[in-house]
Amino acid sequence: MSHHAERFAAATRASGGALRLAELPFLAQVNVRLEPKGPAANAVGLTLGFPLPLEPNTVARGGELAALWLGPDEWLVVGPPGTQAEIEARLREAIGDEHAAVVDVSSQRTTLLVAGARAGEVLAHGCSLDLHPRSFGAGRCAQTTLARAQVVLVPRDELKPGFWVLVRSSFASYLADWLLDAASEYTNGLDAQAR
Incomplete structure:
Protein backbone atom coordinates (compact mmCIF):
# COMPACT_ATOMS: atom_id res chain seq x y z
CA MET A 1 0.00 0.00 0.00
CA SER A 2 2.96 2.37 0.29
CA HIS A 3 2.65 3.09 -3.43
CA HIS A 4 -0.78 4.65 -2.74
CA ALA A 5 0.49 7.04 -0.06
CA GLU A 6 1.56 9.73 -2.53
CA ARG A 7 -1.71 9.46 -4.48
CA PHE A 8 -3.71 9.64 -1.24
CA ALA A 9 -1.77 12.74 -0.17
CA ALA A 10 -2.27 14.42 -3.56
CA ALA A 11 -6.01 13.68 -3.53
CA THR A 12 -6.27 15.02 0.02
CA ARG A 13 -4.55 18.27 -1.02
CA ALA A 14 -6.66 18.59 -4.17
CA SER A 15 -9.91 18.23 -2.19
CA GLY A 16 -9.27 21.54 -0.42
CA GLY A 17 -9.78 19.97 2.98
CA ALA A 18 -13.09 18.27 2.11
CA LEU A 19 -11.55 14.82 2.10
CA ARG A 20 -8.64 12.95 3.64
CA LEU A 21 -7.48 9.57 2.38
CA ALA A 22 -4.71 7.65 4.14
CA GLU A 23 -3.64 4.21 5.21
CA LEU A 24 -3.33 3.53 8.94
CA PRO A 25 -0.92 0.61 8.61
CA PHE A 26 -0.13 -2.05 11.15
CA LEU A 27 -2.92 -1.39 13.66
CA ALA A 28 -3.07 -4.21 16.19
CA GLN A 29 -6.09 -6.43 15.53
CA VAL A 30 -6.91 -9.31 17.85
CA ASN A 31 -9.95 -11.50 17.26
CA VAL A 32 -11.75 -12.71 20.38
CA ARG A 33 -14.37 -15.52 20.47
CA LEU A 34 -16.11 -16.35 23.74
CA GLU A 35 -19.45 -16.69 25.54
CA PRO A 36 -20.66 -13.07 25.83
CA LYS A 37 -22.13 -13.38 29.32
CA GLY A 38 -19.61 -15.80 30.78
CA PRO A 39 -16.65 -15.36 33.09
CA ALA A 40 -14.22 -15.02 30.15
CA ALA A 41 -16.13 -11.96 28.89
CA ASN A 42 -15.99 -10.40 32.35
CA ALA A 43 -12.24 -11.06 32.56
CA VAL A 44 -11.67 -9.54 29.11
CA GLY A 45 -13.69 -6.46 30.09
CA LEU A 46 -11.61 -5.98 33.24
CA THR A 47 -8.39 -6.37 31.25
CA LEU A 48 -9.44 -3.93 28.52
CA GLY A 49 -10.83 -1.43 31.04
CA PHE A 50 -14.31 -1.53 29.45
CA PRO A 51 -16.86 -4.27 28.77
CA LEU A 52 -17.14 -5.91 25.36
CA PRO A 53 -20.08 -4.43 23.45
CA LEU A 54 -23.06 -6.79 23.46
CA GLU A 55 -25.35 -4.86 21.12
CA PRO A 56 -24.92 -5.85 17.45
CA ASN A 57 -22.78 -3.57 15.31
CA THR A 58 -21.47 -1.41 18.13
CA VAL A 59 -18.04 -0.35 19.33
CA ALA A 60 -16.74 0.09 22.87
CA ARG A 61 -13.66 2.23 23.48
CA GLY A 62 -11.24 2.89 26.27
CA GLY A 63 -7.86 4.59 26.06
CA GLU A 64 -6.17 3.55 22.83
CA LEU A 65 -8.25 0.38 22.40
CA ALA A 66 -11.54 -0.31 20.66
CA ALA A 67 -13.61 -3.50 20.66
CA LEU A 68 -15.81 -4.01 17.60
CA TRP A 69 -18.82 -6.34 17.78
CA LEU A 70 -18.56 -8.75 14.83
CA GLY A 71 -21.03 -11.43 15.91
CA PRO A 72 -22.91 -12.81 18.91
CA ASP A 73 -19.70 -14.36 20.26
CA GLU A 74 -17.01 -12.52 18.28
CA TRP A 75 -15.16 -9.20 18.68
CA LEU A 76 -12.19 -7.49 17.10
CA VAL A 77 -9.96 -5.61 19.53
CA VAL A 78 -8.07 -2.84 17.71
CA GLY A 79 -5.09 -1.04 19.19
CA PRO A 80 -2.02 1.00 18.28
CA PRO A 81 0.54 -0.41 15.85
CA GLY A 82 2.87 -2.98 17.37
CA THR A 83 0.75 -3.79 20.42
CA GLN A 84 -0.88 -6.99 19.13
CA ALA A 85 1.40 -9.39 21.03
CA GLU A 86 0.82 -7.50 24.28
CA ILE A 87 -2.96 -7.36 23.75
CA GLU A 88 -3.11 -11.05 22.87
CA ALA A 89 -1.00 -12.04 25.89
CA ARG A 90 -3.04 -9.90 28.30
CA LEU A 91 -6.32 -11.34 27.01
CA ARG A 92 -5.07 -14.95 27.13
CA GLU A 93 -3.83 -14.46 30.69
CA ALA A 94 -7.13 -12.90 31.77
CA ILE A 95 -9.20 -15.70 30.20
CA GLY A 96 -7.06 -18.43 31.74
CA ASP A 97 -8.71 -21.84 31.40
CA GLU A 98 -12.11 -20.51 30.29
CA HIS A 99 -13.40 -21.65 26.91
CA ALA A 100 -12.38 -18.90 24.44
CA ALA A 101 -10.21 -18.14 21.42
CA VAL A 102 -7.84 -15.20 21.08
CA VAL A 103 -6.01 -14.83 17.75
CA ASP A 104 -3.76 -12.09 16.39
CA VAL A 105 -5.20 -11.20 12.95
CA SER A 106 -3.25 -7.98 12.46
CA SER A 107 -1.67 -9.19 9.21
CA GLN A 108 -5.05 -10.14 7.78
CA ARG A 109 -6.28 -6.57 7.22
CA THR A 110 -5.08 -3.04 6.78
CA THR A 111 -7.02 0.07 7.71
CA LEU A 112 -7.85 2.85 5.30
CA LEU A 113 -8.92 6.23 6.63
CA VAL A 114 -11.62 8.08 4.71
CA ALA A 115 -12.20 11.33 6.57
CA GLY A 116 -13.48 14.85 6.09
CA ALA A 117 -16.83 16.40 5.23
CA ARG A 118 -17.15 14.38 2.00
CA ALA A 119 -16.14 10.99 3.44
CA GLY A 120 -19.67 9.59 3.62
CA GLU A 121 -20.44 10.74 0.08
CA VAL A 122 -17.36 9.01 -1.30
CA LEU A 123 -18.16 5.75 0.50
CA ALA A 124 -21.81 5.93 -0.58
CA HIS A 125 -20.67 5.38 -4.18
CA GLY A 126 -19.96 1.74 -3.30
CA CYS A 127 -21.74 0.97 -0.02
CA SER A 128 -25.45 0.29 0.47
CA LEU A 129 -25.53 1.33 4.14
CA ASP A 130 -27.07 4.64 5.19
CA LEU A 131 -23.89 6.38 6.32
CA HIS A 132 -25.56 9.50 7.74
CA PRO A 133 -24.39 10.05 11.34
CA ARG A 134 -27.95 9.71 12.71
CA SER A 135 -28.08 6.15 11.31
CA PHE A 136 -24.43 5.11 11.40
CA GLY A 137 -22.52 7.39 13.70
CA ALA A 138 -19.85 7.11 16.35
CA GLY A 139 -20.11 3.96 18.44
CA ARG A 140 -21.31 1.87 15.49
CA CYS A 141 -19.58 -0.61 13.16
CA ALA A 142 -20.66 -2.97 10.40
CA GLN A 143 -19.34 -5.82 8.34
CA THR A 144 -20.43 -4.88 4.83
CA THR A 145 -19.25 -4.59 1.26
CA LEU A 146 -17.63 -1.55 -0.25
CA ALA A 147 -17.14 -1.70 -4.01
CA ARG A 148 -17.75 -5.45 -3.73
CA ALA A 149 -14.91 -5.91 -1.23
CA GLN A 150 -15.75 -7.20 2.24
CA VAL A 151 -14.84 -4.62 4.88
CA VAL A 152 -15.45 -3.67 8.47
CA LEU A 153 -16.63 -0.06 8.47
CA VAL A 154 -16.24 2.04 11.63
CA PRO A 155 -17.35 5.69 11.90
CA ARG A 156 -14.98 7.93 13.80
CA ASP A 157 -16.26 10.23 16.55
CA GLU A 158 -18.25 13.44 15.99
CA LEU A 159 -15.17 15.64 16.34
CA LYS A 160 -13.36 13.78 13.55
CA PRO A 161 -15.84 13.03 10.76
CA GLY A 162 -14.90 10.02 8.71
CA PHE A 163 -14.46 6.29 8.78
CA TRP A 164 -12.00 3.49 9.31
CA VAL A 165 -12.28 0.93 6.52
CA SER A 170 -5.45 -8.97 -0.59
CA PHE A 171 -8.16 -6.40 -1.50
CA ALA A 172 -6.41 -3.30 -0.12
CA SER A 173 -4.78 -2.12 -3.35
CA TYR A 174 -8.01 -2.63 -5.31
CA LEU A 175 -10.02 -0.70 -2.71
CA ALA A 176 -7.45 2.10 -2.56
CA ASP A 177 -7.72 2.53 -6.34
CA TRP A 178 -11.51 2.48 -6.08
CA LEU A 179 -11.47 5.15 -3.32
CA LEU A 180 -9.25 7.40 -5.40
CA ASP A 181 -11.60 7.03 -8.34
CA ALA A 182 -14.71 7.63 -6.23
CA ALA A 183 -13.07 10.71 -4.70
CA SER A 184 -12.14 12.20 -8.09
CA GLU A 185 -15.24 14.42 -8.21
CA TYR A 186 -13.95 16.16 -5.06
CA THR A 187 -10.35 16.34 -6.25
CA ASN A 188 -10.99 17.89 -9.66
CA GLY A 189 -10.36 14.57 -11.38
CA LEU A 190 -6.77 14.55 -10.12
CA ASP A 191 -6.43 10.77 -9.84
CA ALA A 192 -8.04 10.12 -13.21
CA GLN A 193 -5.29 12.30 -14.70
CA ALA A 194 -2.57 10.49 -12.74
CA ARG A 195 -3.30 7.12 -14.33
Missing part, protein backbone atom coordinates in the same frame (compact mmCIF):
# COMPACT_ATOMS: atom_id res chain seq x y z
CA LEU A 166 -10.72 -2.37 7.62
CA VAL A 167 -10.10 -4.41 4.48
CA ARG A 168 -8.36 -7.71 3.85
CA SER A 169 -4.80 -7.15 2.69
Whole structure:
Protein backbone atom coordinates (compact mmCIF):
# COMPACT_ATOMS: atom_id res chain seq x y z
CA MET A 1 0.00 0.00 0.00
CA SER A 2 2.96 2.37 0.29
CA HIS A 3 2.65 3.09 -3.43
CA HIS A 4 -0.78 4.65 -2.74
CA ALA A 5 0.49 7.04 -0.06
CA GLU A 6 1.56 9.73 -2.53
CA ARG A 7 -1.71 9.46 -4.48
CA PHE A 8 -3.71 9.64 -1.24
CA ALA A 9 -1.77 12.74 -0.17
CA ALA A 10 -2.27 14.42 -3.56
CA ALA A 11 -6.01 13.68 -3.53
CA THR A 12 -6.27 15.02 0.02
CA ARG A 13 -4.55 18.27 -1.02
CA ALA A 14 -6.66 18.59 -4.17
CA SER A 15 -9.91 18.23 -2.19
CA GLY A 16 -9.27 21.54 -0.42
CA GLY A 17 -9.78 19.97 2.98
CA ALA A 18 -13.09 18.27 2.11
CA LEU A 19 -11.55 14.82 2.10
CA ARG A 20 -8.64 12.95 3.64
CA LEU A 21 -7.48 9.57 2.38
CA ALA A 22 -4.71 7.65 4.14
CA GLU A 23 -3.64 4.21 5.21
CA LEU A 24 -3.33 3.53 8.94
CA PRO A 25 -0.92 0.61 8.61
CA PHE A 26 -0.13 -2.05 11.15
CA LEU A 27 -2.92 -1.39 13.66
CA ALA A 28 -3.07 -4.21 16.19
CA GLN A 29 -6.09 -6.43 15.53
CA VAL A 30 -6.91 -9.31 17.85
CA ASN A 31 -9.95 -11.50 17.26
CA VAL A 32 -11.75 -12.71 20.38
CA ARG A 33 -14.37 -15.52 20.47
CA LEU A 34 -16.11 -16.35 23.74
CA GLU A 35 -19.45 -16.69 25.54
CA PRO A 36 -20.66 -13.07 25.83
CA LYS A 37 -22.13 -13.38 29.32
CA GLY A 38 -19.61 -15.80 30.78
CA PRO A 39 -16.65 -15.36 33.09
CA ALA A 40 -14.22 -15.02 30.15
CA ALA A 41 -16.13 -11.96 28.89
CA ASN A 42 -15.99 -10.40 32.35
CA ALA A 43 -12.24 -11.06 32.56
CA VAL A 44 -11.67 -9.54 29.11
CA GLY A 45 -13.69 -6.46 30.09
CA LEU A 46 -11.61 -5.98 33.24
CA THR A 47 -8.39 -6.37 31.25
CA LEU A 48 -9.44 -3.93 28.52
CA GLY A 49 -10.83 -1.43 31.04
CA PHE A 50 -14.31 -1.53 29.45
CA PRO A 51 -16.86 -4.27 28.77
CA LEU A 52 -17.14 -5.91 25.36
CA PRO A 53 -20.08 -4.43 23.45
CA LEU A 54 -23.06 -6.79 23.46
CA GLU A 55 -25.35 -4.86 21.12
CA PRO A 56 -24.92 -5.85 17.45
CA ASN A 57 -22.78 -3.57 15.31
CA THR A 58 -21.47 -1.41 18.13
CA VAL A 59 -18.04 -0.35 19.33
CA ALA A 60 -16.74 0.09 22.87
CA ARG A 61 -13.66 2.23 23.48
CA GLY A 62 -11.24 2.89 26.27
CA GLY A 63 -7.86 4.59 26.06
CA GLU A 64 -6.17 3.55 22.83
CA LEU A 65 -8.25 0.38 22.40
CA ALA A 66 -11.54 -0.31 20.66
CA ALA A 67 -13.61 -3.50 20.66
CA LEU A 68 -15.81 -4.01 17.60
CA TRP A 69 -18.82 -6.34 17.78
CA LEU A 70 -18.56 -8.75 14.83
CA GLY A 71 -21.03 -11.43 15.91
CA PRO A 72 -22.91 -12.81 18.91
CA ASP A 73 -19.70 -14.36 20.26
CA GLU A 74 -17.01 -12.52 18.28
CA TRP A 75 -15.16 -9.20 18.68
CA LEU A 76 -12.19 -7.49 17.10
CA VAL A 77 -9.96 -5.61 19.53
CA VAL A 78 -8.07 -2.84 17.71
CA GLY A 79 -5.09 -1.04 19.19
CA PRO A 80 -2.02 1.00 18.28
CA PRO A 81 0.54 -0.41 15.85
CA GLY A 82 2.87 -2.98 17.37
CA THR A 83 0.75 -3.79 20.42
CA GLN A 84 -0.88 -6.99 19.13
CA ALA A 85 1.40 -9.39 21.03
CA GLU A 86 0.82 -7.50 24.28
CA ILE A 87 -2.96 -7.36 23.75
CA GLU A 88 -3.11 -11.05 22.87
CA ALA A 89 -1.00 -12.04 25.89
CA ARG A 90 -3.04 -9.90 28.30
CA LEU A 91 -6.32 -11.34 27.01
CA ARG A 92 -5.07 -14.95 27.13
CA GLU A 93 -3.83 -14.46 30.69
CA ALA A 94 -7.13 -12.90 31.77
CA ILE A 95 -9.20 -15.70 30.20
CA GLY A 96 -7.06 -18.43 31.74
CA ASP A 97 -8.71 -21.84 31.40
CA GLU A 98 -12.11 -20.51 30.29
CA HIS A 99 -13.40 -21.65 26.91
CA ALA A 100 -12.38 -18.90 24.44
CA ALA A 101 -10.21 -18.14 21.42
CA VAL A 102 -7.84 -15.20 21.08
CA VAL A 103 -6.01 -14.83 17.75
CA ASP A 104 -3.76 -12.09 16.39
CA VAL A 105 -5.20 -11.20 12.95
CA SER A 106 -3.25 -7.98 12.46
CA SER A 107 -1.67 -9.19 9.21
CA GLN A 108 -5.05 -10.14 7.78
CA ARG A 109 -6.28 -6.57 7.22
CA THR A 110 -5.08 -3.04 6.78
CA THR A 111 -7.02 0.07 7.71
CA LEU A 112 -7.85 2.85 5.30
CA LEU A 113 -8.92 6.23 6.63
CA VAL A 114 -11.62 8.08 4.71
CA ALA A 115 -12.20 11.33 6.57
CA GLY A 116 -13.48 14.85 6.09
CA ALA A 117 -16.83 16.40 5.23
CA ARG A 118 -17.15 14.38 2.00
CA ALA A 119 -16.14 10.99 3.44
CA GLY A 120 -19.67 9.59 3.62
CA GLU A 121 -20.44 10.74 0.08
CA VAL A 122 -17.36 9.01 -1.30
CA LEU A 123 -18.16 5.75 0.50
CA ALA A 124 -21.81 5.93 -0.58
CA HIS A 125 -20.67 5.38 -4.18
CA GLY A 126 -19.96 1.74 -3.30
CA CYS A 127 -21.74 0.97 -0.02
CA SER A 128 -25.45 0.29 0.47
CA LEU A 129 -25.53 1.33 4.14
CA ASP A 130 -27.07 4.64 5.19
CA LEU A 131 -23.89 6.38 6.32
CA HIS A 132 -25.56 9.50 7.74
CA PRO A 133 -24.39 10.05 11.34
CA ARG A 134 -27.95 9.71 12.71
CA SER A 135 -28.08 6.15 11.31
CA PHE A 136 -24.43 5.11 11.40
CA GLY A 137 -22.52 7.39 13.70
CA ALA A 138 -19.85 7.11 16.35
CA GLY A 139 -20.11 3.96 18.44
CA ARG A 140 -21.31 1.87 15.49
CA CYS A 141 -19.58 -0.61 13.16
CA ALA A 142 -20.66 -2.97 10.40
CA GLN A 143 -19.34 -5.82 8.34
CA THR A 144 -20.43 -4.88 4.83
CA THR A 145 -19.25 -4.59 1.26
CA LEU A 146 -17.63 -1.55 -0.25
CA ALA A 147 -17.14 -1.70 -4.01
CA ARG A 148 -17.75 -5.45 -3.73
CA ALA A 149 -14.91 -5.91 -1.23
CA GLN A 150 -15.75 -7.20 2.24
CA VAL A 151 -14.84 -4.62 4.88
CA VAL A 152 -15.45 -3.67 8.47
CA LEU A 153 -16.63 -0.06 8.47
CA VAL A 154 -16.24 2.04 11.63
CA PRO A 155 -17.35 5.69 11.90
CA ARG A 156 -14.98 7.93 13.80
CA ASP A 157 -16.26 10.23 16.55
CA GLU A 158 -18.25 13.44 15.99
CA LEU A 159 -15.17 15.64 16.34
CA LYS A 160 -13.36 13.78 13.55
CA PRO A 161 -15.84 13.03 10.76
CA GLY A 162 -14.90 10.02 8.71
CA PHE A 163 -14.46 6.29 8.78
CA TRP A 164 -12.00 3.49 9.31
CA VAL A 165 -12.28 0.93 6.52
CA LEU A 166 -10.72 -2.37 7.62
CA VAL A 167 -10.10 -4.41 4.48
CA ARG A 168 -8.36 -7.71 3.85
CA SER A 169 -4.80 -7.15 2.69
CA SER A 170 -5.45 -8.97 -0.59
CA PHE A 171 -8.16 -6.40 -1.50
CA ALA A 172 -6.41 -3.30 -0.12
CA SER A 173 -4.78 -2.12 -3.35
CA TYR A 174 -8.01 -2.63 -5.31
CA LEU A 175 -10.02 -0.70 -2.71
CA ALA A 176 -7.45 2.10 -2.56
CA ASP A 177 -7.72 2.53 -6.34
CA TRP A 178 -11.51 2.48 -6.08
CA LEU A 179 -11.47 5.15 -3.32
CA LEU A 180 -9.25 7.40 -5.40
CA ASP A 181 -11.60 7.03 -8.34
CA ALA A 182 -14.71 7.63 -6.23
CA ALA A 183 -13.07 10.71 -4.70
CA SER A 184 -12.14 12.20 -8.09
CA GLU A 185 -15.24 14.42 -8.21
CA TYR A 186 -13.95 16.16 -5.06
CA THR A 187 -10.35 16.34 -6.25
CA ASN A 188 -10.99 17.89 -9.66
CA GLY A 189 -10.36 14.57 -11.38
CA LEU A 190 -6.77 14.55 -10.12
CA ASP A 191 -6.43 10.77 -9.84
CA ALA A 192 -8.04 10.12 -13.21
CA GLN A 193 -5.29 12.30 -14.70
CA ALA A 194 -2.57 10.49 -12.74
CA ARG A 195 -3.30 7.12 -14.33
